[in-house]
Amino acid sequence: MTDTYAGPSSASVLLQQPPGKPDFDVLVVGAGPAGSAAALAAARAGCSVALLERGPFPGSKNVYGGVVYGRVLDELVPQWWEEMPVERWVTRRSTMVMTADQALTVDFRSQRWGTAPYNGATAHRADLDGWLAGHAVAAGAVLVPATVATGLLRTTAGTVVGVRTDRPDGDLTARVVIACDGVNSFLAKEAGLHPKQDTARHLTLGVKETLALPREVIEQRFGLTGRDGQDIEILGCTRGIPGGGFLYTNLESVSLGVVVGLPGLATAKVRPEELLADLKAHPAIAPLVRGGRQVEYAAHLIPEGGYDHLPELAGDGLLVAGDAAGMCLAAGIWLEGVNFAIGAGMYAGRAAVAAIGAGDTSQAGLAGYRRALEKSFVLADHRKLRKVPGLVLSERMQRQYPGLICDLAEGLFEVDNPRPKPGLRRLLRTAVRRHGVSPRRLLADAITGMRAFG
Numbered sequence: 001m002t003d004t005y006a007g008p009s010s011a012s013v014l015l016q017q018p019p020g021k022p023d024f025d026v027l028v029v030g031a032g033p034a035g036s037a038a039a040l041a042a043a044r045a046g047c048s049v050a051l052l053e054r055g056p057f058p059g060s061k062n063v064y065g066g067v068v069y070g071r072v073l074d075e076l077v078p079q080w081w082e083e084m085p086v087e088r089w090v091t092r093r094s095t096m097v098m099t100a101d102q103a104l105t106v107d108f109r110s111q112r113w114g115t116a117p118y119n120g121a122t123a124h125r126a127d128l129d130g131w132l133a134g135h136a137v138a139a140g141a142v143l144v145p146a147t148v149a150t151g152l153l154r155t156t157a158g159t160v161v162g163v164r165t166d167r168p169d170g171d172l173t174a175r176v177v178i179a180c181d182g183v184n185s186f187l188a189k190e191a192g193l194h195p196k197q198d199t200a201r202h203l204t205l206g207v208k209e210t211l212a213l214p215r216e217v218i219e220q221r222f223g224l225t226g227r228d229g230q231d232i233e234i235l236g237c238t239r240g241i242p243g244g245g246f247l248y249t250n251l252e253s254v255s256l257g258v259v260v261g262l263p264g265l266a267t268a269k270v271r272p273e274e275l276l277a278d279l280k281a282h283p284a285i286a287p288l289v290r291g292g293r294q295v296e297y298a299a300h301l302i303p304e305g306g307y308d309h310l311p312e313l314a315g316d317g318l319l320v321a322g323d324a325a326g327m328c329l330a331a332g333i334w335l336e337g338v339n340f341a342i343g344a345g346m347y348a349g350r351a352a353v354a355a356i357g358a359g360d361t362s363q364a365g366l367a368g369y370r371r372a373l374e375k376s377f378v379l380a381d382h383r384k385l386r387k388v389p390g391l392v393l394s395e396r397m398q399r400q401y402p403g404l405i406c407d408l409a410e411g412l413f414e415v416d417n418p419r420p421k422p423g424l425r426r427l428l429r430t431a432v433r434r435h436g437v438s439p440r441r442l443l444a445d446a447i448t449g450m451r452a453f454g
């Protein structure tokens with residue numbers, strides 16, 4: 001089994017002669033959610049499809065927090081909830097704002113989400129990715145695991161006609177290549193789809209521990225029964241470094257993680273595992289994870305630039321989908337990438353089929369992909385929330401507002417007899433002064449927030 005990685009040294013191989021009949025209609029690189037959805041959509045439409053995966057099996061190399069929103073699957077796998085490998089159905093969604101010794105949680109619960117057609121679920125990536133890739137294979141796609149795409153095959157005119165792999169006889173040709181090779185997408189970079197500027201600015205690093213706990217303990221601590229699950233998103237847990245945290249429940253484990261911006265991490269000179277240790281020891285989190293035995297520790301990059309920093313999505317003979325195209329949405333109360341990856345992969349697969357059918361797989365012939373994405377939730381959500389990543393990762397949101405919000409709550413809930421109760425306005429004034437926030441700035445951010453989410 002080969003286990004090497006395509007790296008920055010990957011380079012296009014220029015073919016003097018365009019290949020004759022290609023090996024496949026569609027070649028998908030990366031069997032993550034985007035790749036499997038692309039392969040499934042194209043294979044189901046009757047195209048011959050190869051799905052390349054560098055890991056020994058789909059999901060073997062993939063990392064995420066753990067929550068999947070399945071509505072996008074309704075179209076691809078009707079009644080998916082009857083077969084998807086789910087740990088728990090998310091019936092509690094909470095947002096926690098914290099300082100070192102305070103925490104305010106907005107906790108929402110809906111039992112409706114615990115019944116079909118369900119809203120969100122927790123699932124392990126190895127299970128989820130394997131399951132979706134299995135659907136692509138059942139539809140006719142050829143899964144080629146343990147194989148790294150090391151570079152693009154291009155004609156001298158620049159049209160992508162396939163990929164080179166790390167196998168000895170490893171060139172594979174296709175009418176359309178769909179790059180679903182994740183956040184570092186060397187293929188999309190090599191094709192010049194990503195702008196040349198410093199993209200590290202828009203990357204965050206996620207580190208995650210999976211802690212095993214007995215099922216009854218999880219249910220007791222999180223107030224859950226049966227397959228119900230909880231998703232907690234956390235702000236203010238990263239020592240002011242732009243980012244956030246999460247805590248999700250599985251059947252017999254919990255996933256705890258922090259996500260921090262690379263530039264902030266480099267400046268602060270803090271190791272991400274120190275932030276995770278802080279979070280684990282926080283008074284609001286420690287009782288929930290106490291005694292958990294670490295069964296997994298993982299780290300992975302996340303593209304968080306949002307709509308304003310998407311690359312070109314198509315080139316001649318090439319489409320790019322999912323994290324490879326920066327389609328992850330991380331906006332405080334959301335950390336979603338899998339559903340966007342599935343949606344983008346599905347539209348990329350369909351666009352490839354349409355372009356092949358029309359006999360035009362040039363950039364213009366593949367332009368229907370972007371149009372379809374713009375009409376769908378994938379780019380509509382990114383467009384609508386384009387200002388949110390900047391707002392959530394801003395200095396004030398990270399350093400000042402968590403303390404301000406917690407102090408406000410503390411003032412409201414504290415009973416300080418014999419002093420009369422303070423009014424909300426006075427509490428706000430005191431908290432604003434204490435945390436050095438200008439009231440004008442606060443108002444401006446509140447308006448930006450309302451516009452961004454509105």
Ligand SMILES: Cc1cc2nc3c(=O)[nH]c(=O)nc-3n(C[C@H](O)[C@H](O)[C@H](O)COP(=O)(O)OP(=O)(O)OC[C@H]3O[C@@H](n4cnc5c(N)ncnc54)[C@H](O)[C@@H]3O)c2cc1C
Nearest residue numbers: 030032033034054064065066067149182206322323337338
């Ligand atoms: C810590 C963390 C927490 C997260 N939490 C959540 C969450 O709770 N919910 C959510 O929806 N999203 C979450 N995300 C985001 C989510 O993981 C991604 O948005 C999603 O996985 C993107 O799917 P994808 O198919 O585009 O890419 P990936 O899942 O990264 O898949 C890329 C695939 O391509 C393969 N590959 C890469 N290069 C090559 C190559 N050269 N040749 C062959 N194969 C290759 C990889 O092995 C991999 O299988 C989180 C991310 C992180 C890091």
